[in-house]
Amino acid sequence: MNKLQNFIANFSWDIGIDLGTNNTLIYLKGKGVVLNEPTMLARVKRRRFSGLSAPKVKKTLSVAFGAKAKEMWNREPQQLEVISPIKNGIVSDMEGLEMLLDYYLKLIYEIPSLYPKLFRPRVIVSVPGIITGVQKRAVKTVILSAGAREVVLVEGLILAALGVGLSTEKTDGVVVVDIGGGKTEVGVVSMGGLVIGRGMALAGDDLDRAIINYVRMKYNLMVGPNSAERVKIDIGNMDPEGESKRSALLRGRDIETGLPKGIKISEAEVREAMISEVQKIVKLVAGVLDETPPELMEDVLKRGVILTGGGAGLKGIDKLIERKTKIATRVVEEPDLSVIRGIGELVENTNRLNTVRLVGGI
Numbered sequence: 001m002n003k004l005q006n007f008i009a010n011f012s013w014d015i016g017i018d019l020g021t022n023n024t025l026i027y028l029k030g031k032g033v034v035l036n037e038p039t040m041l042a043r044v045k046r047r048r049f050s051g052l053s054a055p056k057v058k059k060t061l062s063v064a065f066g067a068k069a070k071e072m073w074n075r076e077p078q079q080l081e082v083i084s085p086i087k088n089g090i091v092s093d094m095e096g097l098e099m100l101l102d103y104y105l106k107l108i109y110e111i112p113s114l115y116p117k118l119f120r121p122r123v124i125v126s127v128p129g130i131i132t133g134v135q136k137r138a139v140k141t142v143i144l145s146a147g148a149r150e151v152v153l154v155e156g157l158i159l160a161a162l163g164v165g166l167s168t169e170k171t172d173g174v175v176v177v178d179i180g181g182g183k184t185e186v187g188v189v190s191m192g193g194l195v196i197g198r199g200m201a202l203a204g205d206d207l208d209r210a211i212i213n214y215v216r217m218k219y220n221l222m223v224g225p226n227s228a229e230r231v232k233i234d235i236g237n238m239d240p241e242g243e244s245k246r247s248a249l250l251r252g253r254d255i256e257t258g259l260p261k262g263i264k265i266s267e268a269e270v271r272e273a274m275i276s277e278v279q280k281i282v283k284l285v286a287g288v289l290d291e292t293p294p295e296l297m298e299d300v301l302k303r304g305v306i307l308t309g310g311g312a313g314l315k316g317i318d319k320l321i322e323r324k325t326k327i328a329t330r331v332v333e334e335p336d337l338s339v340i341r342g343i344g345e346l347v348e349n350t351n352r353l354n355t356v357r358l359v360g361g362i
Contacts, residue, residue, distance in 0.1 A: 014350065015108065015148075016124045016343030017101075018159075019139070021086045021182030022204065022310065024066075024100070025340040028108060029347045033340055035107065037066030040073065041100050042082045065103050074224050088182040088201035089128035089156075091138045101146040109147070120149035124346050124353075126156040126339050128183055130199035152346075154356060157197055159342030160308040161189040162356075164332050173296035174303045177285055177321070178339070179311030181205050184281050186288040188296060192356040195296065198288050202281065204311040207232055207274045214273035215250060219263050223252035232314065235267045238278055239316030243267055271316075278317060282324050289325055304328035308338035 016027035019039070026035040042064040063080060064072060073082045085096035123143050127136060140151045160178050166189060173190040181204045187197030211228040215221050227250055235246045247266045254261040285305065292300060305327055307318055312335040322329040332338055346352055 013121050014124065014347045015105075015121045016340065016347045017143070018126050018156075018340040018343060019086060020180055020310075020339075021084065021089055022180065023336070024104065025337075026104060026108060027340055027344045027347055032344065033337070035104055037104070038070040038084075039086050039100065040069040040082060040084050041065045041096060041103075042069040042072050042076060042080050043096070043099070045079055045081045062099050062103070065100060073226065086182065088203075089180065089199075090131055090135050091142065094138060094142060098142050098145055101142060105146050120147055122150040122152065123148040124152045124154060124343055126159050126343060127153050128185055128199060129155045129157060129187065129194060129197045130183065130185065130201075152353065154343075154346070155194060155197070156339050157185050157187040157194060158189055158192065158356060159346075160338040161306075161342065162192075162345045162352075163338035163341030163343075164306055164308065172303070173292075173299040175285075175289065175292070175300050175305045175327075177281075177305060177307045177309075177312070179203055179281065179307065179309040179314075179317075181310060184284060184309075184311070186285050188288065188292050188300070190296065190299075195293065196288060196291050198284060200280070200284060202277060203309075204229075204232075204314075206277050207236075207311070207314070210277050211270060211273045214269070215252070215263070215265065216255065218269075220255045221250070221252045221261055221263060222255055223250055227252065231265060231270060232274070235265075236270050236274065237267050237315040238271055238274070239319040240268075240271065242316060242319070243271075278314075278320060281317075282321050285321055286325055289327070301327060304330060307331045308335045310336040312336075 014029045018025040024037055024039045025033055028034045041062055044061045069082050076082050083093060083096050085093035085100060091097055127139060136153055143151045157176050157178055161174060161176050166174055173188050175188055178185045183199055183201050184203045185199040188195040208225050208228040211231060212223055215223055231248045231250060235248050244267055247264045249262055250265050251262040305321060312331045318329040318331050
């Protein structure tokens with residue numbers, strides 16, 4: 001069997017996909033990360049029919065993918081809709097995800113150096129630990145229909161740990177906090193598997209919505225999610241001790257007059273808007289630490305808490321967790337790339353798949 005697998009490997013290629021709520025990253029064996037695009041597409045709105053004799057609906061026509069689709073978000077004409085087929089790390093639109101992956105994988109297949117390959121690729125995919133068996137099968141079905149030969153599902157927390165250099169052979173444990181766009185996961189990883197893992201559907205997008213709600217309530221101003229995200233990135237700071245006098249300009253629509261309006265929002269106001277949501281993430285980390293087996297606590301105290309994911313880039317969130325847990329907390333370099341780096345480890349060294357506990361229930 002191993003000889004057959006080695007023979008197929010010579011005439012095929014492996015792909016890794018980090019399928020995130022906000023961004024999709026694709027890793028190609030021997031080439032590294034070849035795609036990093038928003039998990040969004042623009043398509044013609046589906047027609048709705050009523051009655052038993054409604055005509056059969058053809059496949060929806062897509063218009064734009066990735067960054068181009070995100071540029072159209074909240075600016076699209078009436079006949080189009082911009083959607084993200086992943087919500088909180090879970091597939092919410094099967095057809096949309098199939099269209100998106102079909103487009104991205106076709107771009108990969110067109111790379112000239114892949115032309116001699118005869119067999120379809122094996123795809124290693126990150127999935128959240130909080131999804132059900134039905135949702136795992138949905139991910140597998142979509143990727144197989146997009147042209148994969150085999151689909152291997154691995155939990156995102158394990159991949160993030162691999163991406164920051166954790167060995168799959170040692171018994172040392174490490175606490176990984178992965179804050180994405182649509183979900184946050186916290187777990188203790190040891191020997192290539194999860195000792196304990198918890199997650200919730202709260203992450204970066206919820207912080208954007210918190211800023212939107214705060215500005216609406218305080219300033220009577222309606223702003224879009226892109227504007228809120230930009231303010232969060234530019235002046236968001238959860239550490240009051242490191243507060244500066246920075247501010248940002250927010251433009252939107254005055255709710256009373258309906259006219260354009262701009263305000264200046266301070267760093268302290270942005271923190272006030274987000275603090276209640278961020279405290280929920282801190283509470284989740286403290287809860288996982290409380291459930292961690294005593295045998296692993298020495299490792300945890302030695303290694304500390306590691307923050308990964310795009311949401312870990314929020315300034316001061318590590319200090320907030322550190323004060324609550326009394327455990328050293330650090331943000332890894334380029335936290336948004338931790339999972340795809342872990343996938344790259346498995347794509348480049350397929351023997352390591354044997355040391356990683358794969359997702360079951362499919």
